[in-house]
Amino acid sequence: MSLAVASRYSRALAEVVFGPQSKTKPEQVITELEAVIEAMAASPDLVRILRSPAVSLNQKRHLLEKLTAQMGGSEVTANLLKVVSDHGRITILKEIARSFQSVVDERHGVARAEITTAQPIAPEQKTQLEAALGRLSGKQILATYQQDDALIGGAVAKIGSLIYDGSVRGQLATLRRKLVNG
Amino acid sequence: MAKLILILTMAVFCFAQEHATPGDAHAAANGEAHEKAAESHDAGDPLLFWKWVNFGILMAGLGYLFVKQGIPFFRERGAGILKDISEAQKTKADADARAAAIEARISNLSTEIAQMQAAASAEMQSEARRLEAETAQTLTKIQSSAEQEIASAAKQAKAELSAHAASLAVELAAGRIRSSLSPSQSNGLVGAFIQDLEKVKN
DSSP, X not given: OHHHHHHHHHHHHHHHHXXXXXXXXXXXXXXXXXXXXXXXXXXXXXXXXXXXXXXXXXXXXXXXXHHHHHHTOOHHHHHHHHHHHHTTOGGGHHHHHHHHHHHHHHHHTXXXXXXXXXXXXXXXXXXXXXXXXXXXXTSEEEEEEEEOGGGOXXXXXXXXTEEEEEEHHHHHHHXXXXXXXX | OHHHHHHHHHHHHHHHHHHOOTTHHHHHHOHHHXXXXXXXXHHHOTTHHHHHHHHHHHHHXXXXXXXXXXXXXXXXXXXXXXHHHHHHHHHHXXXXXXXXXXXXXXXXXXXXXHHHHHHHHHHHHHHHHHHHHHHHHHHHHHHHHHHHHHHHHHHHHHHHHHHHHHHHHHHHHHHHHHHHOOHHHHXXXXXXXXXXXXXXXX
């Protein structure tokens, strides 16, 4: 439910940011939203005030204006925060930012890949892997790497909801299913 | 009846009084004197005629009473006796008929008992056959159910055993691969993964 709502806000934000009259870059909005999210995570009182029905909408708007001004945020970001706060959706700001990132990636033809390997891999292999994934998805790959010994060997790549499993663990799991099913 | 007895008693009493004399007592004591007195009495009683008249009136009264009361009484009594005899005969006939029916029934009782025994025996045999068939059917069902349960349990046990064996085999393989996998082999696996991704694309 919150993902669908966040998607609506993020698409509306993308329409503004990618509009012909927009002077704000999408990456800037993303950075500003991440800063606000960090600030909210660091200050539970701020979240409590923004969620409290006892605090009026004008007071919340004034607080958010001050916050964005202190952070040097753009007008687009400030307006988004006001709208989200007015509609009582400040709690899903993180989902909105993530969804907006996806929309921006999609518009730029970028796919984010989470690559997990059992052992650290060489830069050449990273390049080859990203190139292979890029050809597979048809998009430019922005990869993040992490290591997991449980894979035993090989690698696992996740792009969105798609998972490409080339690990020894995955192959052993396939072997086990075959053994069980005869 | 009581009235008739009363009338007859009175008549006898009157008759006796009429014939009784004071000299009878002395005559009884002496036989000769008695005979003499009787002769003199029969011959010389001036009231003899009136005594007979009196006796006649008495008898006439008695006869009248006998005809008026006695005959209807005896007729009615006779009719009642006849009626009682008829009823007794009828009752006897009924009793005879009942006795005959009972005798006939008793004579057929052995046949009826035999028929009942035969019917009971046939029914018992039929019930025994039905129970036997039902038991056989139940046994077949139980056997079939037990066979199915055994087959299911065996299948499940086989599957569990297979899964356990597969898990053990995979764990063993994982351990061996982990212990024997060199960095170059690990890089080779990543390279193979990249080639697989290329194949997927193509």
